[in-house]
Amino acid sequence: MSDQTKPADPEKEKRKIKAVGKMKEIMTAYYIEAKTAEQTGRKIAWITSGGPVEPLIAMDVIPVYPENHGAMIGAAKMGPDLCEKAESMGYSRDLCSYARADIACAPVNGGPIGGLPKPDMLICCNNICGTVLKWYQVQARYFGVPLFIFDTPFCHTVFSAEARRYVRRQVDEYIQFLEDACKRRLDKDRMQAVGRLSLEGQRLWQAVLDTTAHKPAPMSAFDAFFQLALIVTLRGTQTVVDYYTALLAEMKERIENRISAVPKETYRLLWDNLPVWYRTRWLSEKFAAHEACLVADTYTSAWCGTIKYIDENDFLGSMAEAYSRIYLNIGVDEMANNVIAMIDKYRVDGVIMHSNRSCKPYSFGQYDIRKIIQRERGVPVLLIEADMVDERSFSESQVETRIDAFMEVLK
């Protein structure tokens, strides 16, 4: 987001979340650390956004997230260029734009931060999609580094006993893989401590998201899209705990002082699917102009949705189930139940579904979820066609018309 140097509007200033500056600092320091890892002798692992990062933290490996990179590329509006480049390399335009952008970045160190630091290893957990498997295979061939696949069988209706045993065995294989790569044993106490911090971080993140149940909401989903970065990248560190503790305090303060994300919050909406990274500002202003606030979303809550499966005293053991049952690795009906629970919890008046060409596992099933929530809660649903990074699949005028029409229905 571009910071304009106009005289500050006090009304707007008041609404700015103060923690943002700190977050930028932390993320900058994190990327500098990752980019200089070669000099400091630390290892780098590329890992999928839903992957088990805690053992990496416990082993002092720096986790790097190509998907987070994808989001940065999208927000910097560099998506179409890089996607086209991937297409010229032979990758179909119908593939996930995170994958396309990242694959195209690697050989040229492109993108907003001059490419990601080279990986020493790749950790791919398929609990979000099958795309990451293919994407990480591509990168494993390109970088010639070891690839660990953490295979979490899809839980259509159950997490079977067979699957539990399989995933649990892989936790041990994963640790072995890291010990081989780092030529060091895992410190069990350290692992346990990281596990506790991870859980604490997730609880705090959930608490932050919960504050928007308040009317008016102190922050919006657009803020959550930004604030999310830490729980994704540095889960399991004290930094995350400290940051979200402060953020939570700020949100509570805002509630007390009746500072809301949207000046006159009349309508409360729920967002489904990934953000449209290159249009977050535009969308947020668009909804605000209709006095609507996106108070919750299914995306950012995915990083704290499986707290109930985690056993504080046996993090590694319980991690198998927690990582297998995340939001995208469950059946459409269970997803619909989650959405319904959110509609109730956040007292939502309408749902915006981003039908995201890039993300098939997130988008296929949306029509049925729409039907289910309309039946169960009678809440209107708007579907907008877009893509999270590839702006070529976005028609501003069409989306605008649809939002305007939808808001008329709500009114």
Place this chain on the structure above:
Amino acid sequence: MKEIQLFQDIVARPYDYARNWKKEHSRKIVGHFCSYTPEEIIYAAGALPFRIFGSGDAVSRSDEHLQAYSCSFVRSALADGLTGKLDFLDGTVFPHTCDTIQRLSDIWRINSGPGFHTDIGLPVKLNTASAGEYLKNTFKKFKTELSGNLGTDISADALISTAVLFNRLRRDMQRIFDLRREDPTVISGGDLQTIVKASMIMDRDAFSENLSAVVDNLKAAPSRPPKPLKRLVLSGGMCNISSMHALIEDCGAAIVRDDSCSGARYFEGAIRPDGDIIESIAERYIEKIECPAKHADLFRRGEALVETAKTSRADGVIFLFLKFCDPHAFDYPYIKGLLDKEGVASMLLEIEAPLPSEEQVKTRCQAFLETL
């Protein structure tokens, strides 16, 4: 050849065949979508494993459930499931394959597709001991579930004789593929594709019998003068456009090897008919060359295709993908690069069923053949 005519009649109207078969034999039919379905277990249970290709009719019914960026195979299968075309099915089985099939399973279940519904939570990895153990356990669990759903026991004897039958028909199929590789005039690519399809929907005993007759006929056939045809290898996923092979061959080519999911790869390997028979069945699935939605090795699929192109003395390779099929699309640049390095020409044909324009496909094929 009358045996081939029989296959053609069945493949032209697979749903009619299934309905009649069911009536005649008073047996059950289990539909499925993927070459990793343990068809052996279904057949040993006395039921007919029936691969759903989708008829391509009334696809608009799918629009209520799936966005336009889903592959046409899944759209057409779902439409058939929702419009009662598959009402002869006693159940449907969904092995874990790609992101699209995964959601198809949910949508199918929520909207009560015909009969019982079973997900087989296959591993994505096939190259580790724990994945192997998990796959075997998954098949064992499937056997128990299936036997409950069909209300029948599945005996070890039945499994063994099914394994023997499947081994035989897979071997016979490999024979035809080999005969044709040596001499593409023995049988047309279109006819061979018809046999392949029949093998996925027909009563397997009847199929095997008829197939043996075909093999004998082909072997006995007098050799014909060779035709100056370009030799092509097809590579790709599931092809549900029945005219595709004929369309390509009519441009002046012979498809000497079809390496796709619905081609030779489906018939690879044999089951060791001893030990724990479910485990033996599972081992074949673990060992055969993986589909692109699975992981066994970073290089094996590409190297295998180069090898196939060489051993079949191919002039070129056509990649035949369904549009919106992610697993294949991701592998394409790498595998094409390998072929380039070996000096094997290739072309990518991205298709959708029904084909928007046969002419366009023909033009592209002809242009490609001219460059060879």
